[in-house]
Each structure stands twice: as C-alpha cells, then as structure tokens.
Amino acid sequence: MMNQRGAKKRAQFVPWRSAGNRTETGGSADEIVRSTGWVFNNETGSELTLEEFVATGDKEVTRYMHQFGFDADRLAPLTLLEIGSGIGRMTASFTEQCANVIAADVDAAFLERCRETVGKHGRADRLTTTHVQDGSTLALANDSVDIAFSYITLQHCQRNDALGLSREAVRVTRSGGTVLLNYRSWVISDVFLIPAGILVRLLWRMPAIGKRISATRWATRFGWQANRLSPDEVLQDIIDHSQKSLTDITVYHSPFQVRHVSHSNVQVKVLKRVNRSHWWLVATVRGA
Numbered sequence: 001m002m003n004q005r006g007a008k009k010r011a012q013f014v015p016w017r018s019a020g021n022r023t024e025t026g027g028s029a030d031e032i033v034r035s036t037g038w039v040f041n042n043e044t045g046s047e048l049t050l051e052e053f054v055a056t057g058d059k060e061v062t063r064y065m066h067q068f069g070f071d072a073d074r075l076a077p078l079t080l081l082e083i084g085s086g087i088g089r090m091t092a093s094f095t096e097q098c099a100n101v102i103a104a105d106v107d108a109a110f111l112e113r114c115r116e117t118v119g120k121h122g123r124a125d126r127l128t129t130t131h132v133q134d135g136s137t138l139a140l141a142n143d144s145v146d147i148a149f150s151y152i153t154l155q156h157c158q159r160n161d162a163l164g165l166s167r168e169a170v171r172v173t174r175s176g177g178t179v180l181l182n183y184r185s186w187v188i189s190d191v192f193l194i195p196a197g198i199l200v201r202l203l204w205r206m207p208a209i210g211k212r213i214s215a216t217r218w219a220t221r222f223g224w225q226a227n228r229l230s231p232d233e234v235l236q237d238i239i240d241h242s243q244k245s246l247t248d249i250t251v252y253h254s255p256f257q258v259r260h261v262s263h264s265n266v267q268v269k270v271l272k273r274v275n276r277s278h279w280w281l282v283a284t285v286r287g288a
C-alpha cells in the first residue's frame with residue numbers, strides 16, 4: 001500500500017485538498033456549495049443552493065442508472081459503492097434508491113460534508129463512508145457491494161491510481177455484481193490540455209504561488225486533468241491483475257467520438273449526452 005507521505009505529495013490531490021480545506025472553514029451547506037461546487041459540477045453560480053446542486057446529481061443518477069438498465073426496482077435491494085463521492089452531489093440520490101450506499105473519497109473533509117448533504121437531501125441511515133487514504137486502495141472487504149460506480153473521478157487520478165481503483169472496484173464487487181466506471185480518453189483538445197495540466201501541477205508544487213492558485217477555478221480546470229485511459233488499457237490491466245473476470249462487457253461512448261476496442265467479447269455502444277472525451281465501462285463481475 002502506498003504510504004501516506006507519498007500520497008500527500010501527489011499533485012493530483014491538490015485541488016481536492018484545497019477545496020476540502022475550504023469545506024472545513026465552516027459555513028452553511030449552501031455557502032460550501034457556492035465556494036466548492038464548481039470542482040464537482042460545471043453548473044455553479046453565486047446563488048446556487050445545496051438543494052439545486054443535489055438536483056443536478058439526482059438528474060444524472062436517474063439518467064445514467066436508467067441507461068445502464070438499473071431502474072428503481074432493481075436498485076432497491078442493492079449496496080452501491082460510489083468512488084469519488086465528493087460532497088454528495090449524486091450520493092444523496094443513490095441513498096434514496098439503494099438499500100445501502102458506501103461513499104468513498106480521497107478527501108476526508110468532503111466525506112463529512114457528504115454525510116451532511118445526505119442528511120439533508122437523502123437517507124443518512126443508508127450511508128457509510130470510507131476514506132481512500134492512499135488514493136488507490138479501498139478499505140472494503142472482497143465481494144462487499146453489488147455495484148461499484150464512479151463518475152468524473154478516475155480521470156482526475158494519477159494513472160496508476162485510476163487503474164488501481166478500477167481493480168479495487170472489481171475486487172469489492174460480488175460475483176454477479178456490476179461495475180459502472182467512467183473514464184476520460186484522448187480527444188483533439190488534449191494537445192493543449194495535457195501540457196497545460198502538467199504545467200499547472202508543477203506550479204502547484206511551488207511554495208510561493210502553489211497554495212494560492214490551487215484555489216482558483218482556472219488553474220484547477222487545467223491541473224486536474226491527470227490521465228487519459230483507453231478501454232483496452234483498462235481492460236488489459238484488469239485481466240492481467242485481477243483474480244476475478246468480467247463478462248457482459250460494454251463500452252459506452254459519445255456519438256461524437258469513435259472509440260475502438262480490440263479486446264474480444266466487448267460490445268461498443270453509443271450513449272447519448274455523454275461528454276465526447278468520456279467513456280463508460282459497464283460489466284458484470286465474475287468470481288475468481
């Protein structure tokens with residue numbers, strides 16, 4: 001397991017720790033959403049409330065779960081793990097729909113706020129949280145969840161952490177359960193975005209200005225784009241390192257971006273209203 005010192009030094013964690021620190025300065029849940037909401041969702045505004053913020057998550061949860069074949073009756077008895085819950089934008093909705101929800105995040109302060117969000121807009125009695133201390137390992141037993149879900153999180157991790165969390169998602173999902181994992185892969189604008197991201201992450205490390213710019217929207221939007229992973233890379237890593245296997249594998253992508261998958265037995269499908277740089281891995285986990 002990666003030690004804590006190593007994890008603390010990783011530039012990929014800077015924007016989350018910076019926003020997480022802001023959540024610890026106190027303030028109402030609405031104030032916290034206004035000051036940190038933009039790191040979780042593009043819709044921000046000086047008037048945004050926690051209720052409106054959670055409504056954006058509810059809409060996306062309903063849409064994606066429906067598209068992936070998980071309507072209310074199917075979700076009702078299940079335990080769902082959300083990797084990268086943040087302050088609970090989607091978590092509140094998951095707790096309304098599932099029997100149990102485990103929210104996992106690299107920032108412990110976010111998890112505290114996540115509990116607050118779910119307390120106000122979801123079912124706190126169905127929520128537990130787990131801190132991803134090293135950025136790649138889940139402190140959960142094998143086969144402990146029915147669904148492992150992650151949205152706009154794995155793209156922000158260092159590449160090895162994203163692959164590690166993907167393997168962990170498979171490990172903790174019971175045989176017959178499902179992984180629903182969202183990634184980001186290459187698009188043409190990366191020619192500019194990737195070097196800009198490297199530059200910003202270097203600046204974050206500089207004592208004089210790092211702290212200041214890590215709390216700004218413009219810098220974070222460049223610096224947090226930490227990896228690009230293709231479906232083949234993720235699938236190969238799981239095949240090579242996981243004791244379990246995947247069946248019924250579907251890769252979903254935007255209608256505006258062609259994605260080639262060379263692994264056999266993988267269906268490739270278009271999903272409407274998916275960001276053109278994103279893709280989803282949807283698959284059934286089978287025991288070792």
Ligand SMILES: C[S@@+](CC[C@H](N)C(=O)[O-])C[C@H]1O[C@@H](n2cnc3c(N)ncnc32)[C@H](O)[C@@H]1O
Binds near residue numbers: 039090132153
């Ligand atoms: C863009 S936010 C998305 C939050 C939530 N999924 C949503 O849609 O509102 C990304 C989240 O991933 C978390 N995160 C980033 N790197 C992580 C890692 N290595 N392990 C766990 N969580 C991580 C951040 O702290 C942040 O809460």
